[in-house]
Amino acid sequence: xxxxxxxxxxxxxxxxxxxxxxxxxxxxxxxxxxxxxxxxxxxxxxxxxxxxxxxxxxxxxxxxxxxxxxxxxxxxxxxxxxxxxxxxxxxxxxxxxxxxxxxxxxxxxxxxxxxxxxxxxxxxxxxxxxxxxxxxxxxxxxxxxxxxxxxxxxxxxxxxxxxxxxxxxxxxxxxxxxxxxxxxxxxxxxxxxxxxxxxxxxxxxxxxxxxxxxxxxxxxxxxxxxxxxxxxxxxxxxxxxxxxxxxxxxxxxxxxxxxxxxxxxxxxxxxxxxxxxxxxxxxxxxxxxxxxxxxxxxxxxxx
Amino acid sequence: xxxxxxxxxxxxxxxxxxxxxxxxxxxxxxxxxxxxxxxxxxxxxxxxxxxxxxxxxxxxxxxxxxxxxxxxxxxxxxxxxxxxxxxxxxxxxxxxxxxxxxxxxxxxxxxxxxxxxxxxxxxxxxxxxxxxxxxxxxxxxxxxxxxxxxxxxxxxxxxxxxxxxxxxxxxxxxxxxxxxxxxxxxxxxxxxxxxxxxxxxxxxxxxxxxxxxxxxxxxxxxxxxxxxxxxxxxxxxxxxxxxxxxxxxxxxxxxxxxx
Ligand SMILES: Cc1cc2nc3c(=O)[nH]c(=O)nc-3n(C[C@H](O)[C@H](O)[C@H](O)COP(=O)(O)OP(=O)(O)OC[C@H]3O[C@@H](n4cnc5c(N)ncnc54)[C@H](O)[C@@H]3O)c2cc1C
Ligand SMILES: Cc1cc2nc3c(=O)[nH]c(=O)nc-3n(C[C@H](O)[C@H](O)[C@H](O)COP(=O)(O)O)c2cc1C
Ligand code: FES
Numbered sequence: 140x141x142x143x144x145x146x147x148x149x150x151x152x153x154x155x156x157x158x159x160x161x162x163x164x165x166x167x168x169x170x171x172x173x174x175x176x177x178x179x180x181x182x183x184x185x186x187x188x189x190x191x192x193x194x195x196x197x198x199x200x201x202x203x204x205x206x207x208x209x210x211x212x213x214x215x216x217x218x219x220x221x222x223x224x225x226x227x228x229x230x231x232x233x234x235x236x237x238x239x240x241x242x243x244x245x246x247x248x249x250x251x252x253x254x255x256x257x258x259x260x261x262x263x264x265x266x267x268x269x270x271x272x273x274x275x276x277x278x279x280x281x282x283x284x285x286x287x288x289x290x291x292x293x294x295x296x297x298x299x300x301x302x303x304x305x306x307x308x309x310x311x312x313x314x315x316x317x318x319x320x321x322x323x324x325x326x327x328x329x330x331x332x333x334x335x336x337x338x339x340x341x342x343x344x345x346x347x348x349x350x351x352x353x354x355x356x357x358x359x360x361x362x363x364x365x366x367x368x369x370x371x372x373x374x375x376x377x378x379x380x381x382x383x384x385x386x387x388x389x390x391x392x393x394x395x396x397x398x399x400x401x402x403x404x405x406x407x408x409x410x411x412x413x414x415x416x417x418x419x420x421x422x423x424x425x426x427x428x429x430x431x432x433x434x435x436x437x438x439x440x441x442x
Numbered sequence: 443x444x445x446x447x448x449x450x451x452x453x454x455x456x457x458x459x460x461x462x463x464x465x466x467x468x469x470x471x472x473x474x475x476x477x478x479x480x481x482x483x484x485x486x487x488x489x490x491x492x493x494x495x496x497x498x499x500x501x502x503x504x505x506x507x508x509x510x511x512x513x514x515x516x517x518x519x520x521x522x523x524x525x526x527x528x529x530x531x532x533x534x535x536x537x538x539x540x541x542x543x544x545x546x547x548x549x550x551x552x553x554x555x556x557x558x559x560x561x562x563x564x565x566x567x568x569x570x571x572x573x574x575x576x577x578x579x580x581x582x583x584x585x586x587x588x589x590x591x592x593x594x595x596x597x598x599x600x601x602x603x604x605x606x607x608x609x610x611x612x613x614x615x616x617x618x619x620x621x622x623x624x625x626x627x628x629x630x631x632x633x634x635x636x637x638x639x640x641x642x643x644x645x646x647x648x649x650x651x652x653x654x655x656x657x658x659x660x661x662x663x664x665x666x667x668x669x670x671x672x673x674x675x676x677x678x679x680x681x682x683x684x685x686x687x688x689x690x691x692x693x694x695x696x697x698x699x700x701x
Contacts, residue, residue, distance in 0.1 A: 172445070197662075
C-alpha cells in the first residue's frame, strides 16, 4: 500500500479522493452502497443562506459523453443544514466540506458564518462558479475584482480552510486563480461545469427549462486538465482537480497536471462505487510504478 | 430491501412483440421485500450517446428463484441495446429504488390502469395485491392488439379489461374512454395508474371527481436515480420533490396537476 495521504492547507486527507458538490447529496444517500469513511472526504450540496427551490423541470440533458444540468442550487438553506442535516453528518470520521453559494457578497458571508460554527466541518468550498443561477454564482467567478471581493469578504468571517471553486467559463483562468489566491483562498478547486445547451430537433425546443445549463462528465475532461495545468503554473496554494474523472487513470492525469487532490462528480451517478474503485486504482498505479507516495506524483508531468 | 449495485445475470430475454422485450435477471442473493412501483437503474453498453443509466420499473419478482423481471419498450438507443442483451451475459443494476405504491391494509376493490409501457409496474402490483385477497380490476390500453402484452399474466391476478385505439382488442378508444369510467367509479377504493402523463392526468381527474384515492407513477428523466443529483424533480404542494426517491409514485393530491 502506497502512502495516499495529501494535504489541502490544514486538512489532512488520508487519500486524495473527494466527491464533487451536487453529485453526492449529503453523503448519507451512499450509506447503502459503501462505507464513505473510505473517502478522503466529501463535499456536500451547494448551500445558500436562504432556501432555494431551484429551477423548473427539465433540469437534465444527456449529451455525448456527458450531461447538462440546470438544478439551480436547490437546497433548504444554511440554517436548516446546521440544525437538521449537520447532526446526521457527525457520525462520519472523514472530512466533510460544505459548498457555499450566494447571490450577493452579504449572502456568501452570512452563509459562511453559519458553517464556521460547525465543529466537524473541515472547510468550505466557495462556489463562485455556478452557471445555473440568475444572479451571483458564476458572475463572481468571471472577473478578477468581483472574485477577489467575495473571497476576501468571506475570508474575514471564515476561520478554517477555504477552498475557492473556479469557473471554466472565463478567458484566462490563471488570472482569476491569482486573484482568489491574493484575496485569501487556501486552496482552489476546478472546474465547475461549462456553460452549454441542448436542443430537441423534433420539437425545436431547448431541452432544459433554463435553455442553457452546465456541462459535466468525460466530455469536459480535456478542458479541466488544461485549466488545472495552467492554474498550477500560476499559484502556490494547493489545487483540487475535477471535471470528467471516471476512473483512476483520469485521476492520475490530474495529479500529473498539478492537482493535490481530486473530486469525483458525475461518475457517482453512473457508478456509486466509482470513488472506492478510484482509490484502489490509484494505489495500484503507484505500486506498479514503484512510487511510494502520491505526493511524489503531484505536478510531475514529464515535459 | 437495501439498495445495492449488482451484476445480475440475464437468464431469459423474450421478445413479446415488435418493440417489447421481457428480461429476467437473476441475483445470487436472497431478494427481500421489493415494493411494487419500485424501479431499477440499469447500465446499458456505453457509447457516445449512452452515458447515463436507464430506469425501468420492476415488472415482477420471484422470491423463490431470486429473479426480477423488466419489461422494456424500445424507444431509443439505450432501450434498443438493453433489449438485445444476450442470455447468460450480465447487466449492472442499481435496485430497488424509489418508494413504490401504497398498499391497502385490508381487502379492497381496486382499479389498476396502465397505458403504453406504463403497464410494467402494474403486474408486480397485481401480484402483491392478490396475496391479500383484494378485488382487482386491471384496465390496460394500447394502440393495437399487438401492443397489449402479457394479458394472460395479468389475468392470473385480476379481471382484465382492455382498450385499443384501433378497436382490435377490447373497447375501441383511449383507456380513459373505457366504460369502467362511465359508472360507479366510486365503488373502487383506490386507483393505481401508470402510463403517459396526459393519460395519467385524465385518469386522475376522473378519480378526483369521484373522490377515489389515486396514485400515479411518474417517469421524469433521471441522472442518478437515488436522490443525489436533484435533476428529476416534480412540483408538489411541498415544493420540488425527487421522482426517484420521493416517488416515482405520488398521490394525485400531492401534485400540482391542473385536474
Ligand atoms: C421510474 C421510471 C420507470 C420506468 N419504467 C420503464 C419500464 O418499465 N419499461 C420501459 O420500457 N421504460 C420505462 N421507463 C422509461 C425508460 O427509462 C426510457 O424509455 C429510457 O430511459 C429511454 O432510453 P433510450 O436510450 O432508449 O431513449 P433516449 O434516446 O434517451 O430517448 C428516446 C426517446 O424517449 C424519450 N424518453 C427518454 N426517457 C424518457 C422517460 N424517462 N420517459 C418518457 N420518455 C422518455 C425521449 O424524450 C426521446 O424522445 C421508465 C422511466 C422511469 C423514470
Ligand atoms: C447535477 C449537478 C449538480 C451540481 N451542483 C453543484 C453545486 O451545488 N455546487 C458546485 O459547486 N458545483 C456543482 N456541480 C458541479 C460539480 O461539482 C463539478 O464541478 C462538475 O460536475 C464537473 O465535475 P464532473 O465532470 O466530475 O461531474 C454540480 C454538477 C452536477 C452534474
Ligand atoms: S435522478 Fe438524481 S435525484 Fe432523482
